[in-house]
Amino acid sequence: MAPAAEYVIFDMDGLMIDSERVYTDVTNEILSDYGKEMTWDIKAGCMGKPERQAAEHLLSFFPGITLTIEDYLRRRDELQDLRWPKVQLLPGVQKLVKHLHAHSIPIAVATGSRRRNFTLKTQHLGDVFDCFEGRILCADDHVSDGDITQKMKGKPAPDVFIWAARTLLGRNVGDPNADCAQQELDERSKGLVFEDALPGMQAGKRAGMAVVWVPDANLLNVDHEGVEKADIVLKSLEDFVPEHWGLPPYSAD
Numbered sequence: 001m002a003p004a005a006e007y008v009i010f011d012m013d014g015l016m017i018d019s020e021r022v023y024t025d026v027t028n029e030i031l032s033d034y035g036k037e038m039t040w041d042i043k044a045g046c047m048g049k050p051e052r053q054a055a056e057h058l059l060s061f062f063p064g065i066t067l068t069i070e071d072y073l074r075r076r077d078e079l080q081d082l083r084w085p086k087v088q089l090l091p092g093v094q095k096l097v098k099h100l101h102a103h104s105i106p107i108a109v110a111t112g113s114r115r116r117n118f119t120l121k122t123q124h125l126g127d128v129f130d131c132f133e134g135r136i137l138c139a140d141d142h143v144s145d146g147d148i149t150q151k152m153k154g155k156p157a158p159d160v161f162i163w164a165a166r167t168l169l170g171r172n173v174g175d176p177n178a179d180c181a182q183q184e185l186d187e188r189s190k191g192l193v194f195e196d197a198l199p200g201m202q203a204g205k206r207a208g209m210a211v212v213w214v215p216d217a218n219l220l221n222v223d224h225e226g227v228e229k230a231d232i233v234l235k236s237l238e239d240f241v242p243e244h245w246g247l248p249p250y251s252a253d
Contacts, residue, residue, distance in 0.1 A: 004246025005192035012111040048197030050154040086119040092237030101131035108135040155199040158207035
């Protein structure tokens with residue numbers, strides 16, 4: 001049995017909502033004008049990154065085309081904004097989130113999406129996202145440490161998960177940019193992270209938390225740097241067994 005989890009942090013894109021399909025379709029629609037296509041190897045390097053960093057990674061594979069990062073991002077936003085209001089939850093998400101909320105397990109979302117995109121993607125999914133009661137941390141949010149306000153580093157840096165635990169859930173987990181005490185390390189180990197992307201899985205482990213990785217099957221065949229390994233790999237959140245992590249089991253019905 002895995003160590004008991006006392007709080008849970010969810011990634012969003014590709015883990016809770018079927019947004020990766022939208023990213024792929026929109027990117028390939030844009031690239032098709034140049035006779036190009038994004039392969040899974042390229043996509044794997046984009047997943048979990050802040051959007052500009054992901055765009056830089058993508059376009060680095062197509063040095064011969066005239067598409068600039070700014071033009072790509074502008075066109076991508078236009079096409080995605082039309083699709084976000086219809087994006088759907090992935091299997092197992094509603095059941096798990098509502099179950100944890102019903103049992104008063106502290107939960108938060110830590111996403112690489114910008115705040116405006118988070119709103120577009122979730123405003124029609126309030127039945128699930130209202131369960132987080134505002135405990136949402138987005139990539140462009142600023143976090144405060146006393147009188148100092150700072151911007152988080154993107155995944156695979158652990159910032160977003162540490163700050164989510166600290167500022168949203170009130171856990172004594174220290175600062176990602178400073179050495180931490182054993183008590184803070186112990187508190188980090190009580191967190192359970194759900195992720196689908198490689199950088200997100202790495203970020204969760206670097207944060208000192210347990211990670212349930214739910215990757216697209218294509219990601220399992222992609223080489224990646226780093227020594228981090230997920231605590232468990234699932235095909236779907238439908239396969240998650242709460243009691244294996246010291247969480248209340250699903251009811252029999």
